[in-house]
Amino acid sequence: MSDTHAQSVGFVQKTQIPPSPPPAAETGAFKWMRENLFSSTANAIMTILGILAIYWFASFSLPWLLNGVWDAENLSQCREILDGTSGACFAVIAERWNQLIFGFQYPSEEYWRPFLAFLLLLVAAAPVLFSKLPRKMLIFTGLYPFIAFFLIWGGSIWVPVFALLGFVAGYFAFKKLEKQSFAMGFFGGVIAAFAFWWVSGFITPDLSRIIPIDLPAVPSRDMGGFMLNLILGTVCISLSLPIGILLALGRRSQMPLIKWICVIFIEFIRGVPLITLLFVANVVLAYFLPPGTTFDLILRVIIMITMFASAYIAEVIRGGLAALPKGQYEAADSLGLDYAQAMRLIILPQALKISIPGIVNVAVGLFKDTTLVSVISMFDMVGMIRGPILASTDWNGVYWELFLFAALLFFVVCYGISQYSQWLERQLNTGHSR
Amino acid sequence: MTDTATDISSVNPEQMKVSDEVAIDIRNMNKWYGTFHVLRDIDLTVYRGERIVICGPSGSGKSTLIRCINALEEHQKGSIEVDGTKLSSDLKNIDKIRSEVGMCFQHFNLFPHLTILENCTLAPIWVRKTPKKEAEETAMHFLEKVKIPDQANKYPGQLSGGQQQRVAIARSLCMKPRIMLFDEPTSALDPEMIKEVLDTMIELAQEGMTMLCVTHEMGFARQVANRVIFMDQGQIVEQNEPEAFFNNPQSDRTKLFLSQILGH
Numbered sequence: 001m002s003d004t005h006a007q008s009v010g011f012v013q014k015t016q017i018p019p020s021p022p023p024a025a026e027t028g029a030f031k032w033m034r035e036n037l038f039s040s041t042a043n044a045i046m047t048i049l050g051i052l053a054i055y056w057f058a059s060f061s062l063p064w065l066l067n068g069v070w071d072a073e074n075l076s077q078c079r080e081i082l083d084g085t086s087g088a089c090f091a092v093i094a095e096r097w098n099q100l101i102f103g104f105q106y107p108s109e110e111y112w113r114p115f116l117a118f119l120l121l122l123v124a125a126a127p128v129l130f131s132k133l134p135r136k137m138l139i140f141t142g143l144y145p146f147i148a149f150f151l152i153w154g155g156s157i158w159v160p161v162f163a164l165l166g167f168v169a170g171y172f173a174f175k176k177l178e179k180q181s182f183a184m185g186f187f188g189g190v191i192a193a194f195a196f197w198w199v200s201g202f203i204t205p206d207l208s209r210i211i212p213i214d215l216p217a218v219p220s221r222d223m224g225g226f227m228l229n230l231i232l233g234t235v236c237i238s239l240s241l242p243i244g245i246l247l248a249l250g251r252r253s254q255m256p257l258i259k260w261i262c263v264i265f266i267e268f269i270r271g272v273p274l275i276t277l278l279f280v281a282n283v284v285l286a287y288f289l290p291p292g293t294t295f296d297l298i299l300r301v302i303i304m305i306t307m308f309a310s311a312y313i314a315e316v317i318r319g320g321l322a323a324l325p326k327g328q329y330e331a332a333d334s335l336g337l338d339y340a341q342a343m344r345l346i347i348l349p350q351a352l353k354i355s356i357p358g359i360v361n362v363a364v365g366l367f368k369d370t371t372l373v374s375v376i377s378m379f380d381m382v383g384m385i386r387g388p389i390l391a392s393t394d395w396n397g398v399y400w401e402l403f404l405f406a407a408l409l410f411f412v413v414c415y416g417i418s419q420y421s422q423w424l425e426r427q428l429n430t431g432h433s434r
Numbered sequence: 435m436t437d438t439a440t441d442i443s444s445v446n447p448e449q450m451k452v453s454d455e456v457a458i459d460i461r462n463m464n465k466w467y468g469t470f471h472v473l474r475d476i477d478l479t480v481y482r483g484e485r486i487v488i489c490g491p492s493g494s495g496k497s498t499l500i501r502c503i504n505a506l507e508e509h510q511k512g513s514i515e516v517d518g519t520k521l522s523s524d525l526k527n528i529d530k531i532r533s534e535v536g537m538c539f540q541h542f543n544l545f546p547h548l549t550i551l552e553n554c555t556l557a558p559i560w561v562r563k564t565p566k567k568e569a570e571e572t573a574m575h576f577l578e579k580v581k582i583p584d585q586a587n588k589y590p591g592q593l594s595g596g597q598q599q600r601v602a603i604a605r606s607l608c609m610k611p612r613i614m615l616f617d618e619p620t621s622a623l624d625p626e627m628i629k630e631v632l633d634t635m636i637e638l639a640q641e642g643m644t645m646l647c648v649t650h651e652m653g654f655a656r657q658v659a660n661r662v663i664f665m666d667q668g669q670i671v672e673q674n675e676p677e678a679f680f681n682n683p684q685s686d687r688t689k690l691f692l693s694q695i696l697g698h
């Protein structure tokens with residue numbers, strides 16, 4: 001210890017300097033603006049131009065939006081109320097609300113049915129989307145397709161009941177035969193289900209007469225509006241995911257026949273515009289069917305959109321499968337898991353997780369593409385706007401308001417899907433990744 | 435000095451065996467990758483309870499050899515018999531052999547989406563159809579054995595490399611295998627973690643597990659192995675008891691290899 005040291009210690013401050021706020025010009029909004037908006041001359045010019053553009057846009061759109069008329073019988077009445085000032089005619093949305101949502105042929109006293117089906121859809125989807133919810137809720141999810149069919153299409157309850165029982169029969173046959181081999185169980189299950197449906201086809205009419213439980217039937221051609229978009233979107237997305245998985249696995253299969261069938265299917269579908277497939281569904285399929293058979297148009301459209309989406313989803317999932325390290329396959333093999341177990345327990349959970357962004361991308365695209373059915377004269381939301389509503393003498397010419405409304409509805413759904421997927425990715429990423 | 439495969443096996447394997455029961459019997463096995471002849475005329479008999487260390491230069495076919503034993507790779511000629519079951523393209527046979535033979539990989543290959551416990555119970559539950567509770571008890575038993583029972587509910591990504599490799603060993607043991615294969619289990623690990631994995635393997639060896647281990651840990655070989663096999667260019671060049679193998683190598687290729695890995 002030297003004197004110098006002892007002295008130097010005297011210069012050490014005994015108390016801590018209290019933290020002082022930075023100079024005023026450097027805080028809060030000012031600081032942020034200076035750093036982000038006016039950091040250089042070029043930046044400042046861009047900022048001012050941007051503000052001008054926003055102002056210009058707002059100066060005519062805001063009055064139009066805010067001055068909108070919500071209550072009018074038709075366009076001329078609306079114009080009278082506006083009296084030359086700028087303003088939207090949202091009255092068309094209020095007046096044609098039911099048509100926009102349900103189409104113009106769905107019986108209005110039955111509107112509660114699709115509405116209830118929609119509410120139940122939220123309940124059924126919840127346990128699939130949020131894994132924290134009790135797994136028992138999945139039972140309802142499994143029943144939902146049959147409930148929804150009964151609610152929306154109506155008719156005898158025995159049709160969906162037997163459809164459901166067919167699946168149950170198939171499942172039990174699968175369980176029985178699965179012990180021998182997976183393939184045997186699978187085909188046994190399929191055969192059992194079809195046999196059941198074939199037999200039940202004879203029973204249903206009599207049973208419906210003896211024990212009539214039914215809702216007034218609504219034929220497929222009466223479906224329309226946003227409801228039709230939702231039906232097509234939900235059904236096609238939920239069907240195309242499992243089919244896409246099978247196609248992706250098939251494409252990587254060791255068996256040349258299966259592999260080539262999948263490759264040809266995927267490449268063919270991806271090479272054809274959806275609208276072409278829809279025309280095929282509308283016209284050509286009917287041409288191939290024996291005359292007199294009615295093959296529901298919605299069903300045909302669902303098949304086409306599902307094929308289209310599953311080809312894309314298959315490619316997304318194939319990417320996920322290829323991204324998994326080879327060691328995962330080898331570890332599963334070396335533990336003695338068979339192909340089905342390895343895929344279901346090890347490979348697919350990881351591959352699907354990687355594929356989420358791509359799958360959501362396809363799902364969002366598919367949902368918007370359901371509006372294409374308007375070109376084959378189905379009255380989905382866009383079909384309703386372009387057809388019955390704009391063609392009516394009352395509302396001829398209110399393009400902006402209607403399409404803005406349609407855009408808004410689609411945006412809400414698609415933005416919701418994309419937000420969900422981001423949330424899911426964050427959930428799956430906590431602690432799992434290596 | 436010529437070193438053809440025949441005149442070099444200095445000790446007759448018969449003299450090294452620890453029991454009469456044959457665990458693995460490989461006869462005249464050959465394998466090609468396309469036109470590349472990876473394994474040539476491999477003859478190898480492993481008796482129950484033997485601990486065999488396989489070494490050799492990179493690319494000599496060590497991994498390929500032990501991967502052929504549980505059919506991760508297909509061989510094209512000759513025969514492999516594991517526990518009396520002959521490996522053929524019959525999937526039933528392959529699955530049976532795989533559930534009897536445990537394997538540990540260089541990069542652990544744990545399942546990152548499952549917890550440690552789930553990693554260990556998955557195969558017993560689905561392949562052996564063990565009830566979940568029983569499988570979990572077994573898993574905890576082996577996790578204790580590899581000294582990481584407290585990590586059971588973590589995910590592999592949260593563990594160190596050494597811990598992951600020990601979990602991988604426990605995962606294999608949960609299937610109650612009769613034979614364990616190791617493919618360079620310590621070569622992806624930091625030095626301080628190598629020991630904890632080797633200790634686990636030594637313990638396993640002391641319990642009489644039949645082990646085939648590809649490794650360059652010569653200390654481990656000296657301590658545990660009762661036979662060391664040297665491979666080069668797809669052939670078994672030399673095999674001997676560890677003492678004799680290290681102190682008195684017969685072929686030039688073995689000498690060169692040993693001087694390279696022990697020399698520095």
Ligand SMILES: Nc1ncnc2c1ncn2[C@@H]1O[C@H](COP(=O)(O)OP(=O)(O)OP(=O)(O)O)[C@@H](O)[C@H]1O
Binds near residue numbers: 467491493494
């Ligand atoms: N899938 C494959 N296709 C073609 N060649 C391969 C394949 N796998 C390995 N090989 C080749 O076979 C030879 C033996 O490979 P192997 O992995 O068995 O060597 P190794 O002795 O384990 O080497 P290392 O010590 O580097 O792990 C090498 O030359 C390698 O390039």
Ligand SMILES: [Mg+2]
Binds near residue numbers: 496497498618
């Ligand atoms: Mg290797």
